[in-house]
Every structure is written in C-alpha cells, then in structure tokens.
Amino acid sequence: MGLLELSRLTVHYGKALALENLDLEVREGELVAVLGSNGAGKTTLLKAISRALPSRGAMRFDGVDIGDVPMHQVVARGICHCPEGRRLFPELTVLKNLQLGAYLRDDRAEIAADLERVYALFGVLRERARQQASTLSGGEQQMVAIGRALMGRPRLLLLDEPSVGIAHRLKMQIFDSIRAIQQSGTAVLLVEQDARSALGIADRVYVMEHGHIVRAGTSAEIAADDSVRQAYLGV
C-alpha cells in the first residue's frame, strides 16, 4: 500500500482548471520526482497535498483520507512542505526558523536530536545559526528551508524546486542531501525543473503537462523515453 495515494485529484483556480483527474502514489521511503515545464501544475499538486489549496478527488495518507483536514493537521500527520520560493522568516535567526519547523511538536529531546541531524546534513547552518535568515546566500537559504521542513519530522517531505536560482556547487550538495534524507527513511516527493539532476536521484518519475500526468515510470524508463529526452533533457 502506498504512503500517499492520490486518485482523480482535481484543482481549480477560480474557473481555470489547474489539475485534472490526477493519479499519483508515493510508497513508504520512496523518492519520487515530478517533472514538467513551468505552469504544468507541479506546484499546484504539492499545494493540494499540503492542503494549501482546496481540491476534489481522493487523497489518502497512510491509509487515512486527508481530503478534509485543515493545513496544520496535515503537518501534524507527517507531511511537511518545503514551499516554492522557500518562504523563510527573513528577520528571524536561522535557529528560530528551524525551531519553527517543529512548531506542532512537544517532544523537546527529539526536537533537539532532529536539530543535530539537520546540522549534520547541512554543516554550514550550525555556523549560521545566530544569523538572520535574510543574510544567507540563496543556496544556504534553501538548506534552511529544507532543514525547517525536516524539523517537522515528516514521513513524507514535499520539495518544490529546491534547485532554483542556486549556484551549481550548492545545487549538487542539495541533491546529495535529498538522497541522504531518503536513505534515512523519509519518503520524498520532489518537484523539479532540472530533469537531469532529478532523474539522477529519483526512484520513480511522473511527467506533467497542462495539469495532467502524461508519463510515469522508473527513472531509467523515463530517462530512456525519447519524447522526455527531447522535451526535458535537450538531447
């Protein structure tokens, strides 16, 4: 059984249809990537899952229907969303930002342990802990955003374009850490425009166009698909 199961998920923006009858599954501990060009509906998909947007259709997490629960309860159930544009709290310190990721948790000792895990993953954040988040570079801010989402101790981590606007070296480091997050047992649903990097780390891949899923398969299958290669890999 999948950890997250979406069936016939449909989202409207006013009258415009953003997602239509979308089926998607993420299994326990799996790293799933969603590829697609700008405006394909990738961000909308993640927002529907974290209940930032209303949707129709069935949405089950760990076997339980989450289609009606409010946003903060989705976080409490173990879906943490690292949103598009990072959305850090710019005037708070890096440490405060990370601590706020654990806002709904009461297990102090475990929160401290998770903070150590985030520092182990992104060593630079320990040095920057007392700095205001806005003083960090784009790549470092992305690390704070991912770390903050991890502080909610997710069973499923939603990542929205973590590589956007980041220097190449840091980008590689971020993709490596996404891999490490998965290997520690957290399922990841990664939305990405950088198809090459995403294919390199994902177990399975969905390709979206105009609010629909047009291809699905393992990374190897998708990487071998000629139309995908032309559209997203430029080869």
Next chain:
Amino acid sequence: MLDIIIYGAVISAVYALLAVGFTLIFGVARILNLAHGAFYALGAYCVYTLTANLHVPLVIAAVIAVLLVALFGIAMERVLVRPLRRLPPLAVLMMTLAVGLMVEQILLLIFGSEARNVPSLVESSFNFGGVLLSGQRLLAFFCSVAILGGLWLFMQHTRLGAAILAVSQDPEGARYMGIPSDRIFSIVMGLSAAIAAAAGVLVAPFQSVIPGMGLLPLVKAFAIVIVGGLGSIPGSIVGALLLGYTETIVAFKASIEWSQIVSVAAVLIVLIIRPAGFFGKRAAF
C-alpha cells in the same frame, strides 16, 4: 530640565504601551484597528465599575479589567472581524471603526457623560531632585516598562512568540509550518487589547474617565506607529519616545494646547520625508 526628563519618561512609557499593541495587530494580521482606543477606555471603565460599584480591591480589579478587555478583543476578532477577512481590507477597517463608536456610545448610555474617578493605588508623591511626581504616575511608568519588557521576553523566548513573529514576516510560510494563522490573529488581538487596557487602567487615576477618552490615545498610537513604521515593535517604542518627549518639551516651553499639535505635525513630516516610517520596511499606505 529634570522635570521634562521625568514627565517625558512617564508619558513616553504609556504611549509605547498604546502603540505596541496597535502596531502588533497590524504587523501580524494587517488590521488597522480603529477600536484600539476603545480597549483603553474599556480598561478604565472596568476598573471604575469593579472598584466603585462592586467594591473589588484595586489591584484585583486592575487584573480582572485587563483580562476582560482581552476577552473582548478576542471575541471581536472571532465574531466581527474574521468573517470579513475575505473582503477588501476596508471592510475590516470599517468594522473596527464601528466597534470603537459602539463602545463609546454604550459607555455613554451606561455611565453618562460626566467624568468618573478611579482611586490611585499609590497615594503619596515622590520628590526627584525638586520635581514632584505622583505615585500613580511613577507606578504607570514602572508597570509600562515591565509590560514592555515582558512582551519582549515573550516574543523572543516562547514558541508562541516566535510563531507570532513568523506570521508577521511570512503568513504563508507560517501556514506551511502548521502554525494556525487564525488562532494567532485571535491571540494577538487579545494581547493587543490587554496591553491597551493596561494603559487605560494605569492612567485612569490621573486622567478623566469619560466615554470619549479613547479617541486621543488612538490618534497618538496611530501617529507613533506611522513615525516608527507600521508593524515594527522597536519602531513604535522609538516613536513613543520621540513623540512623548517632543510633546512634553512643547507643553513645558509653550503650552499644553500646543503640545497636542505635535503628533499631527509628526505624522505630516514623516509621511512626506519617509512614508514607511523610521523602522518600517515599506509604506503602509
């Protein structure tokens, strides 16, 4: 000179108390709360009723008054403001104006227009190098500073305080952390109301307690917050010091009447030279 320093400190502290709550609810929920002066008046009238009619000891009456007004603020946010949140911001503004006027009219109906007296907690006066200061003013000063300090500790060192700052800096980002923004709005409205009520309670013994007493503090809070920058807590404290001392200087060197024009002039000058206020990130209007 010493008299200006001492009286300026008292008035600045009370102004800071008024302005901090006003700027807090704007910064967090983007509500320009024209009922803020009503919280202040309600605080004073609650203490008056509790002590004069129900014979509750003054200290206990003060605490009850602050709590009651906090509940009033929370109820106002939940029942009257929240349903309007999806409408243009003007709807919320008009609602807060309506609440402010309604409170004033209800106080007028119940208590009439004549001034009521609230006894001082500290009856004796103190002499500071020749400047005589009433005990109640001294108490108002120390309580204001203590409340502001407590607020600072709360914001810096509690999870709820951090969540409030988070909502004010990025409401959407806060929602992704599972911070329920609606509940935060209610809490902040309650907090803002409690602080304004505390100001009303503290000054009631040396101000005339009349139904319209909330108007001038609202204007002052508004002016301070425009000078300091809407939504900025440090800005509102600096603004309160600037305005409090300027008014005191004008009152001592010219006359009390002239001191009332200071806040209006300050707003005018700041809006012309720096519309975002001294500590504001962006112009609020």
